[in-house]
Amino acid sequence: MATPTAHVKRIESIDILRGLVMIIMALDHLRDYLHIDANLHDPLDLLATTPILFFTRWITHFCAPVFVFLSGASIYLQSLRKTKKELSIFLLKRGLWLVFAEIFIVSFGVTFIPFYNFLFLQVIWAIGISMIVLGLVVHLRFEVILGIGLAIVLGHNLLDFPEAAVGFKPNLLWEFLHKGGIEKIFGITVFMFYPFVPWLGLMMLGYCTGIFFTSKFSVEQRKKILLQLGFGLIATFVIVRFINVYGDPLPWAKQQQPFYTFLSFIKVQKYPPSLLYMCITIGPALLFLASIEKVQNGVTDVLRTYGRTAFFYYLLHFYLAHIICGVAFFLRGHTWHQAFEAAKAFPFLFQIGGEGYSLTVVYIVWICLVASLYPLCKWYDGYKTSHKEKRWLSYL
Template sequence: MKNPTVKKQIEDPEQYSKELLLGILLTIAILDHTRLFFHYWNTNPGKLETTTPILFFTRFISHFFAPTVFFITGTYLFRWSKDKSRRQVFYHMLLLAFLLIVVELLINNFLWTFDFQYRTIGLFIIGALGLSIGLLAFLQFMPKKLLLLFSILVLIFHHSIDGVTVTGKSLSAILWYILHQQKYIPDGERLFIVNYTILPWFALLSLGYAIGHHYQRKWLLTTGLVLTCLFFILRGINFGDSQPWTIQVSFVKTLISFFSVTKYPASIDFICITLGPMFIVLHYIKGIRNKLTDFFVTFGSAPLFTYLLSTFLIHLAAMIGLCFTDISISAMITTSKSYEKGNELSNYGYSLGVVYLLWLVFVFLLYYCCRCYRTYLLHK
């Protein structure tokens, strides 16, 4: 019996390959989220003094997820818009943007915090995607070549304004935080978090949209190799990232320093080392289909559902896990105090070996949930 998850994708190898890549990267993102809740609380994988190669690698491979989501979403939006008028595209994009922002504020924020008072509100990947699609609704009226040029220029040069920082809670300051400056904004018991700044992420989305009509397998490999090589050149001369690499006491630490690129805001080095390999993988996986790829497509064909359900499952499991400790389960309700040193979870956590085992359990549980979800949609 054929897997109903992939039944409708067989005739479209391009869509299948994109969903395959999204599915693989979703499972990696789930690994990083498992680390966040089950590894030692508030551990920074990028801190050279305390990190380990496996901890850094666990975080680093998750970097590929977000750029892939934004770029592939851009290509999806282009394909979807081909048989529609610009006006139809405008209103549909605005509606989609609104829905994603609502999902971010009401659902995703709750799943990360489990706080019914919503004392912590964050702009994460779903909200940033919504804002980016809303902006694209207006800029899609530009000629495709001009939009492509604009996207490339933003990706290349946005790092040049990293030094422009503001403070305070004025409207102009908040708009700047959303555009380019990662910020934690405390306000009494409330905390507002801006992680995904819009400039580079919108540019990735619009890049996918602008080259949608040129999307061909033959240039994926070349572009991917060029971007990957460009990363080593730019990183080698310490250009394009606010965090320069330095020679460390050991080769491994130096390697970690070299690959420790800035995600918030996403630097040009970060974009090159994530987009480049992503293009290469997309080139080679097109046309491949077997039971293993069908497994990952189950996740990639319903990415939003998978992402939200995985966050709920991981957070709930972490809360249940506290029942077997002396720590109150309320400690797993994320508030501004959760980010302070000395909180209840400061000494709580498990080794990375346990994290990886839990991750495998979550992935297989999610597989059956996502398969049932897709089966329901296909038979609806």
């Protein structure tokens, strides 16, 4: 059992990786808002996509699982300077705050529809609920938490079989826990993109992995363990995916072109995150953590800043991306009336299916958006560092 200490050195490699996935995440959201094909086709649809569009979407699959996994690792590191009771209370309060933020801050940023008749339960919701549950089970022994996490991650795809049965109709609780879906609740359309149970399992495994970032392990030992785990997860993905029976509800299939067969092979389910989805995203992430710890240069300094201000960045980037979408909407000659008329069919203000720009434009705007947020993140990071006595800052 971890003993609280007065000071625990911050692991900068975690911040660097978190910063990297936050930057990549903004690309996906800008593609949703600006790309001409965003509201017409799934970029992972092998019948409608192109390789560059496929990988523009696929690379962002790393963002949510890495963010959740690193949240768990950070919680374990917090356990070294908090008592179990203090950590439990903190997780319960922060989890509730994140659920509130998802519903009342993030959902509005996503839609810009002021009536709150559309809610999106995404990664912040999943992290919030997972923190609440972890706040309750953190009193259990380390081995028990590890066992629960493994059971969820390794076994939750067993639920794919009853879900695939003809006539299966999930109830509301089932959708919240595992399948996800779109439901009307008290007149509000709720998009449950992140049913939280698989994400909870991933956070628990991240929590348990946090032990390797403590003083119990040297840098060399940690690197060796992370490399073994990372390569092990990638090997597991390749072997289990090749067998094509378990681990993801969408089997891969041979395509007319060999390269598209490869794309089918790596196309795995995110909603909810399958076992193989978690293997192919967390595996490379662990390899990155193993390789980046001793690297210090201008690039890692920038990534570290984004990583240390991740939630602050997350909130700002959604609003800025949607504002850019709105400006582009009006520059194309549309009116406010057209904006609200279009929103009746598609719950995002300033978007009309089939309108938008090329991927080149999306990439240019992405680079500009990320760069424009850096000064704010740098300022906020400095403010947090110099005002550690302000406890509310730990929630943002």
